[in-house]
Amino acid sequence: MYIAEETRYEKMEYRQSGRSGLKLPLLSLGLWQNFGDYDPISNQREILRGAFDMGITHFDLANNYGGPAGAAEKNFGRIFKEDFRPYRDEMIISSKAGYHMWEGPYGEWGSRKSIIASCDQSLKRMGLDYVDIFYHHRPDPDTPLEETAEALMQLVRQGKALYVGISNYNGEDTKKMAEIMRRKEAPFIIHQMRYNMFSRELLEDDLAPVLEEEGLGAITFSPLAQGLLTNRYLHGIPEDSRAHRKEIPFLSEEQVTPTLQKINALQEIAEARDQTLAQMALAWNLRQKAVTSVLVGASRLSQLQESVRMMDNLEFSAEEVAKIEQVLK
Numbered sequence: 148m149y150i151a152e153e154t155r156y157e158k159m160e161y162r163q164s165g166r167s168g169l170k171l172p173l174l175s176l177g178l179w180q181n182f183g184d185y186d187p188i189s190n191q192r193e194i195l196r197g198a199f200d201m202g203i204t205h206f207d208l209a210n211n212y213g214g215p216a217g218a219a220e221k222n223f224g225r226i227f228k229e230d231f232r233p234y235r236d237e238m239i240i241s242s243k244a245g246y247h248m249w250e251g252p253y254g255e256w257g258s259r260k261s262i263i264a265s266c267d268q269s270l271k272r273m274g275l276d277y278v279d280i281f282y283h284h285r286p287d288p289d290t291p292l293e294e295t296a297e298a299l300m301q302l303v304r305q306g307k308a309l310y311v312g313i314s315n316y317n318g319e320d321t322k323k324m325a326e327i328m329r330r331k332e333a334p335f336i337i338h339q340m341r342y343n344m345f346s347r348e349l350l351e352d353d354l355a356p357v358l359e360e361e362g363l364g365a366i367t368f369s370p371l372a373q374g375l376l377t378n379r380y381l382h383g384i385p386e387d388s389r390a391h392r393k394e395i396p397f398l399s400e401e402q403v404t405p406t407l408q409k410i411n412a413l414q415e416i417a418e419a420r421d422q423t424l425a426q427m428a429l430a431w432n433l434r435q436k437a438v439t440s441v442l443v444g445a446s447r448l449s450q451l452q453e454s455v456r457m458m459d460n461l462e463f464s465a466e467e468v469a470k471i472e473q474v475l476k
């Protein structure tokens with residue numbers, strides 16, 4: 148039987164998501180990769196237990212995470228049932244709908260039909276009565292925002308979601324969504340977007356002012372650029388890495404080489420800050436005022452244990468920022 152580490156809340160810091168009352172840990176764990184049916188369940192369990200033991204209360208899923216699609220929710224559900232049920236009120240579990248999940252016109256995007264059905268499927272796979280946050284995963288060019296917003300609000304009314312959010316929306320559509328949600332008095336509190344040292348435009352140039360004005364929190368995904376912003380690829384491409392694993396089509400070996408020069412230069416700056424590159428890359432995200440939490444992935448517990456120590460140095464001097472900007476230019 149799993150008994151959570153008693154000191155878990157002494158180690159982590161929590162930030163409020165926008166102007167809502169919901170606090171999220173500075174580091175949250177995403178189950179997009181490494182929690183599928185190809186990944187040993189014993190390793191999944193070790194990562195989840197270890198994460199919770201270090202004060203990581205937030206676990207992020209989506210209908211299509213795996214692989215195959217759905218497997219991450221199913222595996223999380225199994226471990227939740229065996230280990231975490233007594234801790235449900237200490238956990239923030241999120242899921243999403245929007246990417247392709249099942250055949251036919253209702254298996255993706257943002258119609259009311261698709262969102263309600265997908266959330267019901269997710270709850271079943273995870274064995275939960277409700278999720279804490281339910282997201283619309285990507286903007287839908289065909290469905291009116293009003294319909295998607297109403298579907299999310301219906302989940303709230305039915306008690307299937309406590310809060311709602313959106314992901315991958317640009318500033319203009321986020322603003323429109325916020326206006327609709329306000330009319331509905333919806334608990335719309337969070338936006339999930341890609342943000343890391345190599346991918347900055349969406350948050351810095353477009354979303355940041357909208358999030359501030361609307362009182363929305365930001366949770367940033369792929370803050371380590373899927374592992375590029377770590378020491379993982381400094382000496383070649385390891386066989387067990389995301390870039391090498393053929394069953395993960397989201398990072399290829401070809402994407403690694405062109406970034407190596409920058410990665411090495413950033414590594415030097417991190418060393419001078421007495422940090423690893425991963426720790427510096429995460430601290431860089433938390434520098435953004437809008438950012439409530441950074442949403443990392445991990446293929447082993449030791450990665451999370453390293454990453455969480457970013458909290459030892461979250462500040463950047465003007466000189467460090469200038470050096471980093473020079474590398475990223």
Ligand SMILES: NC(=O)c1ccc[n+]([C@@H]2O[C@H](COP(=O)([O-])OP(=O)(O)OC[C@H]3O[C@@H](n4cnc5c(N)ncnc54)[C@H](OP(=O)(O)O)[C@@H]3O)[C@@H](O)[C@H]2O)c1
Pocket residue numbers: 176177178179180181207208284314315339340367368369370371372373374375377378379387388389390425442443444445446447449450451453454
């Ligand atoms: N809303 C969306 O559209 C969307 C899209 C993508 C992701 N997400 C969410 O964001 C979460 C995180 O995304 P991500 O997995 O791309 O994030 P990431 O944190 O940028 O990358 C995670 C990968 O980096 C490597 N890594 C992590 N910590 C490390 C460390 N300390 N040292 C060395 N390597 C380390 C591992 O690679 P190896 O596997 O090679 O060891 C790990 O699998 C997802 O699980 C999901 O919840 C959302």
